[in-house]
Amino acid sequence: MSQSYNVVGWFEIPVTDMQRAVAFYETVFGYTLQRQPMGELDMAWFPWSETGMGAPGSLICHKEYYKPSAEGTLVYFTSPSGDLANELAKVAAAGGVVLQEKTLITEDIGYMALLLDTEGNRIAIHSRK
Numbered sequence: 001m002s003q004s005y006n007v008v009g010w011f012e013i014p015v016t017d018m019q020r021a022v023a024f025y026e027t028v029f030g031y032t033l034q035r036q037p038m039g040e041l042d043m044a045w046f047p048w049s050e051t052g053m054g055a056p057g058s059l060i061c062h063k064e065y066y067k068p069s070a071e072g073t074l075v076y077f078t079s080p081s082g083d084l085a086n087e088l089a090k091v092a093a094a095g096g097v098v099l100q101e102k103t104l105i106t107e108d109i110g111y112m113a114l115l116l117d118t119e120g121n122r123i124a125i126h127s128r129k
Contacts, residue, residue: 011057014066015119018042021059024118025092028087068119077126091115
């Protein structure tokens with residue numbers, strides 16, 4: 001079966017404090033998130049490109065349906081700087097915790113690291129160098 005699309009079309013990372021979560025992701029990754037309050041649902045969209053690789057996504061806050069977790073699905077962010085050590089250096093000051101330092105996966109694939117964001121979500125960062 002031939003595919004011309006990415007398997008993941010959208011991701012959502014649950015948060016309990018949107019302002020704190022937005023500050024964390026903007027500080028660590030250097031993104032500007034676009035906040036979209038929609039009644040009881042509050043979203044902050046990560047920047048995306050319609051023609052770029054990967055899947056777009058958002059932070060999402062809803063008291064009933066979304067709960068942060070350090071277990072379950074793991075989202076890997078691509079290092080904006082090209083070397084995830086740069087983003088890892090900002091995690092503690094932004095209120096997060098590094099769970100696994102920069103680790104070589106394979107020479108062909110590159111490196112990864114695990115961290116907890118300010119909301120208690122386990123996320124990962126990937127870079128080729």
